[in-house]
Amino acid sequence: MNDLFWGMSGADWALLGGGLAAILGGIGSAIGITAASSAVAGIVSEDGEKFGKLLPLAAMPGTQGIYGFIAAVLVLIFFNMLSGEIAIPAAIGFKIFLACMPVAFLCLVSAIYQGLTAAAAAGIVARRSEDAGKALILPALVETYAVLALIVTILMLTVLQTALTKM
Amino acid sequence: MSIPLYKTVHDAVFYGFAVGKVRVLETRIFGSGTYERLVDAPTFAEQKRILSDTVYGRYLEGATGADDVEVGLEAALDDFYRFLAEANLPEPVVRFFRVRYDYANLKAVLKARALDVPLDDMLVNLGIVPAEAFSGPVERLPGYLADVAATLLDEDGRMADLDAIDAAVEHAAFGDLVETARASKSKALKELARLMVDVANARAAIRARRKERPGVDLADGLFKGGALRVSAIEKAYALPFPEFVDAIASMPALHGVDAELLADPSGLDVVLDNLISRFLRHARAVQFGPEPVIAYVMAREAEVTAVRTLLIGRLAGLDRDALRSRLRELYV
Numbered sequence: 139m140n141d142l143f144w145g146m147s148g149a150d151w152a153l154l155g156g157g158l159a160a161i162l163g164g165i166g167s168a169i170g171i172t173a174a175s176s177a178v179a180g181i182v183s184e185d186g187e188k189f190g191k192l193l194p195l196a197a198m199p200g201t202q203g204i205y206g207f208i209a210a211v212l213v214l215i216f217f218n219m220l221s222g223e224i225a226i227p228a229a230i231g232f233k234i235f236l237a238c239m240p241v242a243f244l245c246l247v248s249a250i251y252q253g254l255t256a257a258a259a260a261g262i263v264a265r266r267s268e269d270a271g272k273a274l275i276l277p278a279l280v281e282t283y284a285v286l287a288l289i290v291t292i293l294m295l296t297v298l299q300t301a302l303t304k305m
Numbered sequence: 306m307s308i309p310l311y312k313t314v315h316d317a318v319f320y321g322f323a324v325g326k327v328r329v330l331e332t333r334i335f336g337s338g339t340y341e342r343l344v345d346a347p348t349f350a351e352q353k354r355i356l357s358d359t360v361y362g363r364y365l366e367g368a369t370g371a372d373d374v375e376v377g378l379e380a381a382l383d384d385f386y387r388f389l390a391e392a393n394l395p396e397p398v399v400r401f402f403r404v405r406y407d408y409a410n411l412k413a414v415l416k417a418r419a420l421d422v423p424l425d426d427m428l429v430n431l432g433i434v435p436a437e438a439f440s441g442p443v444e445r446l447p448g449y450l451a452d453v454a455a456t457l458l459d460e461d462g463r464m465a466d467l468d469a470i471d472a473a474v475e476h477a478a479f480g481d482l483v484e485t486a487r488a489s490k491s492k493a494l495k496e497l498a499r500l501m502v503d504v505a506n507a508r509a510a511i512r513a514r515r516k517e518r519p520g521v522d523l524a525d526g527l528f529k530g531g532a533l534r535v536s537a538i539e540k541a542y543a544l545p546f547p548e549f550v551d552a553i554a555s556m557p558a559l560h561g562v563d564a565e566l567l568a569d570p571s572g573l574d575v576v577l578d579n580l581i582s583r584f585l586r587h588a589r590a591v592q593f594g595p596e597p598v599i600a601y602v603m604a605r606e607a608e609v610t611a612v613r614t615l616l617i618g619r620l621a622g623l624d625r626d627a628l629r630s631r632l633r634e635l636y637v
Contacts, residue, residue, distance in 0.1 A: 173317040180325020250314060257317050257325075258592040264328035 141228045148231025149224040155238030156213035159291070163206020163245035170199025170253025174277075177257035181264045191263050191270035195256040198277050202249035205288040209241040212292060216299040230302055237294035244287035252280040316593040323392030324593070327601040331589070333360060334604050335611070343615045344628045352616055361612060372426070374616045378609050383431055385605040392598050397489035401482060401498070402602060406432035408478035410439045411450050412470060415457060418443075419464040453477040476528060479505065483530030493588055493596040500584055502531030503558045510538050511567065514549050532558035 178192040259273040346352040364377035413427040430436040443454040457465040486498035520542040541552035554564035588600035
């Protein structure tokens with residue numbers, strides 16, 4: 139199975155897709171958490187009692203990194219790459235790469251925006267601790283789209299796994 | 306990452322800690338309730354007791370008279386300015402707030418020299434240049450101050466008159482503020498500098514028109530760097546006073562100002578200061594960037610002014626009504 143697509147084998151494309159999902163999701167989460175944590179740290183430096191209510195806001199952009207990681211692991215498991223017996227045609231490999239793109243890019247962007255939303259929402263908690271629940275809802279709305287991207291990626295990978303099995 | 310998103314993320318990370326701090330600290334800024342309690346407090350001791358639970362408590366702990374209040378509040382203000390530097394704000398932003406005191410000190414020194422009177426306690430130690438430095442020869446002050454002083458001395462070393470000192474120092478101060486705001490690259494600070502210049506120019510123009518000073522002298526008294534066009538002011542200057550005020554009020558730089566209030570001598574300062582308050586409300590609403598920190602420090606400046614007015618007013622024996630009338634809405 140040594141056919142190539144744009145100079146890369148099926149395994150290369152699949153690994154590139156899974157890798158990008160993990161990398162971009164991770165980058166987005168790192169930026170998002172930093173943005174939210176900066177604001178949270180400032181608030182906690184003045185009012186330490188709010189730490190518990192602010193922690194979920196700072197942690198929330200971390201989920202995108204996890205989604206990217208899940209996508210990468212699914213690529214490895216679905217296409218039997220952990221066994222070392224990699225037999226993916228280049229065309230399928232390229233499709234696996236494409237299937238990873240929704241989670242890769244949406245997690246990158248949504249994690250950054252979620253971090254910004256969480257930083258802004260932290261201001262609500264700074265003013266009124268009682269509104270911590272309301273503050274959590276706003277960044278959670280951004281999360282929806284990362285979850286949808288993960289679902290799309292999983293469905294696409296499932297379809298490709300089925301297609302590969304039938305070959 | 307697009308450039309606007311990059312800037313937003315950069316500002317959120319770079320200023321995030323400071324903005325987070327400010328979000329808590331601004332909840333401790335006095336509201337009307339605290340001011341009412343300070344107005345209603347029958348004695349200075351009671352006012353001090355009310356303030357003991359606030360940020361001012363430690364600064365006014367041992368205060369017994371007006372001088373102690375001045376020293377205590379000056380120390381409080383100094384700490385608020387220090388917060389600007391601690392909050393990672395660029396050096397020009399810190400300079401913007403402090404350099405005004407250098408010019409105020411310079412004005413005091415030059416006027417004392419012109420009148421041949423001692424400086425006494427006229428200097429404030431809130432500027433970039435330590436107050437002690439102003440006790441020495443003005444020629445040894447940093448260039449931006451020494452140059453202004455040099456323009457006011459004639460060949461025999463005699464100091465110009467008080468009006469000339471006011472004009473020269475204020476022109477230099479506003480010029481410096483505009484330049485410093487530009488150097489800060491902060492949109493908010495540039496807007497603030499513009500607003501300060503516009504407010505000062507509108508105030509000067511209305512006062513000059515009320516006193517029916519000749520319009521030809523107007524341009525010399527106006528400061529550069531604002532959005533109010535000098536040519537438009539000069540053109541309107543020939544109109545009768547009410548129409549002149551209408552023309553000033555309708556200029557885009559002062560949009561939303563009530564012309565009737567603008568025409569009222571007692572309301573003039575309040576109306577124009579409210580323009581700055583409006584700017585501060587917008588600045589507070591910004592989520593990421595230096596604006597909330599700038600707005601917070603300016604709100605504290607206004608608070609210090611109000612607290613000083615109330616404490617020294619009570620020490621001077623002013624009654625509640627007199628104190629209340631001196632208060633105005635400084636931070637909404």
